[in-house]
Amino acid sequence: MAVKLEARDIRLEYYQPRTDTRLVALDGVNLTVMDGEFVSIVGPSGCGKTTFLSVVDGLIAATNGRVMVNGRVVSRPGPDRAVVFQDASLLPWRTVERNVVYGLECLGIADAEAKARARKFIDMVGLSGFEHHYPHELSGGMQQRVNLARALVMDPEVLLMDEPFAALDAQTREGMQEELLRIWLQAKKTVLFITHQIDEAIYLSDRVVVFSGRPGRVKEIIEVGMERPRRLTVKREARFHAIEDRIWGLIEEDLKSRIAGDRPPDTPRD
Amino acid sequence: MATAEIELDAGASAHPSTLARFYREHERSIIGGGTLLAVLLIWEGVARSGLVDPLFLSSPIQIVKAGIDLFEGGEIWTHIQVSGSEFLLGYALSVAIGIPLGLATGWYRRLSYLLGPFIDALNAVPRLTLMPIIVIWFGIGIWSKAVVAFLGAVLPILIATNSGVRTSEARYLQVARSFSASELKIFTSIILPGTVPFIFTGLKYGIGRALLGVVVGELYAATAGLGYMIGEAGDTFQTSVVFFGVLIFTATGLVSVGVLDALERRFETWRPKAGAAS
Amino acid sequence: MSTQTVIGEGHVERPPPLVRWYAEHRRAVFGTLVAILFLLFWEGLSRGWWADALRPLIGHAADPLLVPPIFISSPSRIAAEAWRMFVVTREIWSDLRFSAMEYALGLGAAIAVGMPLGLASGWYRRLSYAVGPFLAGFNATPQVALLPLIIIWVGFGLAAKILIIFALAVLPIAISAQSAVRTTDARLLKVAHSFGAGEWHLFRTIILPSAVPFLLAGLRLAVGRAMIGIVVGEIFGSAVGVGAMINRSGSRFETDKVFVGVLVIAAAGMLLAELVHQIERRVEAWRPSV
Incomplete structure (x- = not known):
């Protein structure tokens, strides 16, 4: 390896x-x-x-x-590394979808493509249907899933x-740990x-x-x-x-x- | 409010009557409106009883009559137009200068070092005391009032915007930096949205300051405007006209702040509803 | 993190003392420098320094850089005038005494009425419903517009000035007192309730102490608002008072005197605000600083 x-x-x-x-x-x-x-x-x-x-x-x-x-x-920061932040740090004025595409936006990737990519990872973290929710409408566990999707969508070398x-x-933490391993096996990061x-x-x-x-x-x-x-x-x-x-x-x-x-x-x- | 208020009167059964329920749900409006109505009635009653000289007190009905007369006479439209332009000019100017300057001084530390002393100094001076000098500079036309309104409103707007930028949450900035966001991107995606609530606070505060400037300016030296009208009416003991003029200012203040509140709500759909009050 | 810097590669030595001193007092250094430059610029405008300096270069286009002192006065003229008014003729002292008296009485009345009213309407929900529309309406009104009414009611005398100062100062005090009671920590109330505290006891031991910082913050706002009252209240036909002096001087184009008056009021406002601030700091000793 x-x-x-x-x-x-x-x-x-x-x-x-x-x-x-x-x-x-x-x-x-x-x-x-x-x-x-x-x-x-x-x-x-x-x-x-x-x-x-x-x-x-x-x-x-x-x-x-x-x-x-x-x-x-x-x-310096670069797209080869992406951070999943402590306490989610989702931008409260952006919906789930807009939060997930944030990093792609910063790279200057076209909106349509960014959204298409985001959809895949929103789905992977199990948040389909919540694309247009604001962070305050989500539970702590769900916010962390968005946080994870926001990093994964960058397709980084290292997470x-x-x-x-x-x-x-x-309880939520244990659930999220299991979830993370599932996603990790799927995303191979x-x-x-x-x-x-x-x-x-x-x-x-x-x-x-x-x-x-x-x-x-x-x-x-x-x-x-x-x-x-x-x-x-x-x-x-x-x-x-x-x-x-x-x-x-x-x-x-x-x-x-x-x-x-x-x-x-x-x-x-x- | 910190405490949720749930009260059950001793007499209230599990199923209160519809009337009681209606009262409970609208208690605030009922008590508020009731008190207002009572005060107006007592006012009218005292004025009619002849206990107090109506010259001093006027009365609700006389005030309404005075208002109707003023609008029928047509002269008031000039005053409204003059005061309105002064207010709008001054306020628009203070928004156009206060928000960009507040953003810039919050964002560029050096600029804030440069302008900070002036802002602090101007903030410490009650700007209305500058009225005589402003009249020397700008004359007694609408511009001197627009300038006083501007001076009153620009600082609250500027300072609120500035502190909005400076209190941008470090963790969001860190997210942006980690995604290699450009300075412009950081500004538009992190700083600006976080500053919006502060800007609105400043804007609402500025309304009152601008109105105050218009009134003082017109009382001090003017040939037209609602403040001028109030002053003239006061000199000739037309108490009802004075009251009506004051009410126009009150209504302007209430409506302007109401419009800003509605605008703010549209901007802030992302906010949890409970926290919006703070 | 803001007070510390990462030591970068090849920069392990600490900076020399002068650089460090500057880094710590950057704001003050900048501020003083800017203020001095501004005063010099102002002085130069009224004395024609800049116009004279530029005239050989740009000819008459430099003329607007000479502004007659009647429009902008100048720092030196203001200082000289202040010296004259305070020390030589001592004419300003009677104005100061009069304004200070109306200010103290007006602000005192605002505190005496605003605080109890605010506290009570914060405590009794129904009272707050009752006074709510009046407070909202009064808050939206530029209170100075009431001046003609006040004059009709009480005439041009001292009472009118006290009332206008009262009208300007009472709201910040009442509103902050009201919100002080409302934002009392619900947990503290629960604790007190569980110890069986009575209503009055609760008010005295929990509400009031936790309200003090709010009350002082409201007072600090009111101190500034009330200053406006000094000038505005003396707009109409007052013979004495700093505000009257400003207005009189303005109408005679004695710009130097106007500036002296403005500065005196600004200084008094800052002094009082600082005083309240000092009290705030004393009172809030138990609270973690933010």
């Missing part, structure tokens, strides 16, 4: 004029995602995972390091998903998925990247190694819990060291 997305030695520093200090948000992050792979990043809140995603999308320029898609260095289900209630829900990351992914916070670093990468397609019931199996425990342990270490104020010596876990 070919490498689809590669981030090499990503370092990001902020300068804060008010306090005249520098803040290191990301410290040498390396990550490789293969073609068609589903990779999640988990980590405590504030660990820089969303910032990392913004760097990959090109919304934030890194201080050092580079991001490559298909071996080409990218430094970047930024905690898209964080604001949903537990490479996905980089950000979440703070460990079970969500495991259930969806081929590999789970655990971030440690302040500054953000890759702490460990874990192979999930479970067959697909996956049913939601997999979440109640012992092997699932084993992975969950392991990741939780990694994050807990990080949280504890943060509370203690410094990093503890690397003690092996039992």
